[in-house]
Amino acid sequence: MTQVHPPLLIFSDLDGTLLDHDTYGWSPARPALDRLARLGGGVVLATSKTAAEVGPLRDELGLSAWPAIVENGAGILEPGARPAVSGDYARLRAALDDLPGDLRKTYTGFGDLDAAGVAGITGLPTDKAELAKARAFSEPGIWTGDEPGREAFVAALGERGITARMGGRFLTLSFGRTKADAMAELVDxxxxxxxxxxxxxxxxxxxxxxADFGVIIPNPHGAPLPPLMGEAEGRITRAAHPGPEGWNLSVGQVIDELELSRGASRHG
Known part of the structure; x- marks a missing residue:
């Protein structure tokens, strides 16, 4: 049973953060994951991935006792639950297709591609690309137009109640719920x-x-995040390394700072 009042609860992005941007591997993060498990802490995966994608990965990481935030906060996959079926995705796709043609043609969403096409833009094997297409709440995609066109695209979607958020790779469309919204629900x-x-x-x-402790993982493939609230006073830091290596070091440093390991040995 998932522990209430864990000493440390981590909310972690996947691609480019806990998973390597190119290989999708996570093994460099294993030492920190093991330390956290021994302390009774937990990790909530918070990702743009679908529930169908996250379920097997959550099991592989040894995090099956914890919920996962899926599709950029639009849904929560509970422990042991099957992926939910929702009408949000169909409504979102209908609104997208209702846009003026000059805006619509420069956005390619996962729903515009077959599994091979999604594999081509993500680097995923075709079987995993099929899981990435099993969407319930949101639509990731690639914008190929210019910046003024992108602004017009986002504004037109906003008139239809849809928000557009840039992730590490894709411009993702949804009806507005964020990772932070889902995080607040789980913290409560x-x-x-x-x-x-x-x-x-x-x-x-x-x-x-x-979060009490925030970490920006560097993304060598994208522009760095601007300064965030809490960074100037040190509550938010920037990892020295990208991907799971940076994740491992950052989590280990917070465990050390909180002296959770010492507390566990005293009470063990």
Missing amino acids: RFAPRHTMALGDAPNDAEMIEA
Whole structure:
């Protein structure tokens, strides 16, 4: 059973943060994950990935006892739950297709591609690309137009109740719920003693700012995040390394700073 009042509850982005941007590997983060598990802490994965994608990965990481935030906060995959079926995705796609043609043609969403196409833009194997297409709440995609066109695209979607958020790779469309919204719901539920959030992209910023300890993971493939609230006073830091290596060092440093390991040995 998932522990209420864990000593440290981590909210972590996946691609480019806990997972390597190119290989999707996570093994460099294993030491910190193991330390956290011994302390009774937990990790809530917070990602743009679908529930169908996250379920097997959550099991592989040894985090199946914790909920996961999916599709950029639009949904929560509870422990042991099956991926939810929702009408949000169909409504979102209909609104997207209702846009003027000059705006619509320069956005390519996952729903515009077959599994091979999604594999081509993500680097995923085709079977995993199929899981990435199993969407319930949101639509990631690539904008190929210019910046004024992108602004017009985002404004037109806003008139239809849809928000557009830039992640590490994709411009993702949804009906507005964020990772930070889902994080707040889970913090209320579990009441951890301390919270930590890690991410590398603009859609992680609010989550990072909401945590007791925030970490910006560098993304060599994108522009660095601007200074965030809490960074000047040191509550938010920037990892020295990208991906799971930076994740591992940052989580280890927070565990050391909180002296959680010492507390565990005293009470063990």
